[in-house]
Amino acid sequence: MYNNFKRVVHLMVPKRIIFKVEPYLRKVFSITKKGHNHCCTICNFKAKQWILLPNQDLLCPNCGSISRDRRLYLIVKKEFFTPSCNVLDFSPSRSLFRQFKREKNIQYTASDLSGNFIADAKYDITSINKESNSFDLILCYHILEHIIDDEKGMSELYRVLKPNGTLLIQTPFKEGKIYEDYTLTSETDRLKHFGQEDHVRIYSVAGLKERLQNVGFKIEILQFQKEVYFGFSDNETILKATK
CATH class of the missing domain: 3.40.50.150 (Vaccinia Virus protein VP39)
Incomplete structure (x- = not known):
């Protein structure tokens, strides 16, 4: 679901707008991903799971780090x-x-x-x-x-x-x-x-x-x-x- 949503956003929204609103969209999205199984070293978000990307990398749902x-x-x-x-x-x-x-x-x-x-x-x-x-x-x-x-x-x-x-x-x-x-x-x-x-x-x-x-x-x-x-x-x- 995450990858499909991202694809649609990039097709419809100009890049400069994405850069500005992305942190707020991620904050909303990450609410459902809170937990205690993982921790992002960058934003310190505690997650129940990472987002699995098509290349098998692991994405932080809160800040988007790989x-x-x-x-x-x-x-x-x-x-x-x-x-x-x-x-x-x-x-x-x-x-x-x-x-x-x-x-x-x-x-x-x-x-x-x-x-x-x-x-x-x-x-x-x-x-x-x-x-x-x-x-x-x-x-x-x-x-x-x-x-x-x-x-x-x-x-x-x-x-x-x-x-x-x-x-x-x-x-x-x-x-x-x-x-x-x-x-x-x-x-x-x-x-x-x-x-x-x-x-x-x-x-x-x-x-x-x-x-x-x-x-x-x-x-x-x-x-x-x-x-x-x-x-x-x-x-x-x-x-x-x-x-």
């Missing part, structure tokens, strides 16, 4: 939020954007070039319009698989990150080597080969690590397991890159 959002917020809040921390976030989920904006001790900037996300700026990741050494923390989740010149994007991320700063990065992953083929330009071909119409490659963990190291980053691979109460997915991988 599993990777909830884990990322917990990691960032515990390890990286320090007074005056300057954060750059590329195309964040709406649940994360709203929560990060509530944090009083950080300077948070969200960027989105596509217009599909709420954002403060429109930075091209291959040519970021900021001075070098600007950010303490950069969040780059499910972005680089969209970027043809990904190594230039990585170089820019390295440039604008402060010395000793941290980049948290995640993409879809596969075993073996990176798979990319720039002759595949149609949405049909990209969906078939890369899993989504606007993806241009599938990284392996080792391949992404190597490319990040080539531009100067030091890399730590973080592995996480399933956690039912918070709705965290199993075998989740995050690359922690430091300058």
Whole structure:
């Protein structure tokens, strides 16, 4: 029912209106989902059940976060939020954007070039319009698989990150080597080969690590397991890159 309702709303309501009214609609919807079986790390909503999405991910009925959002917020809040921390976030989920904006001790900037996300700026990741050494923390989740010149994007991320700063990065992953083929330009071909119409490659963990190291980053691979109460997915991988 949830997925059908969402589809109808997106067909009938302009995106800018959806962004404004979504929190209120979710508040109403979540009333029937209250319980004690689960807890969202972002909005602290206690739920009797998550919303199961078609891709098997678990959605918070109150704020709309998915599993990777909830884990990322917990990691960032515990390890990286320090007074005056300057954060750059590329195309964040709406649940994360709203929560990060509530944090009083950080300077948070969200960027989105596509217009599909709420954002403060429109930075091209291959040519970021900021001075070098600007950010303490950069969040780059499910972005680089969209970027043809990904190594230039990585170089820019390295440039604008402060010395000793941290980049948290995640993409879809596969075993073996990176798979990319720039002759595949149609949405049909990209969906078939890369899993989504606007993806241009599938990284392996080792391949992404190597490319990040080539531009100067030091890399730590973080592995996480399933956690039912918070709705965290199993075998989740995050690359922690430091300058």
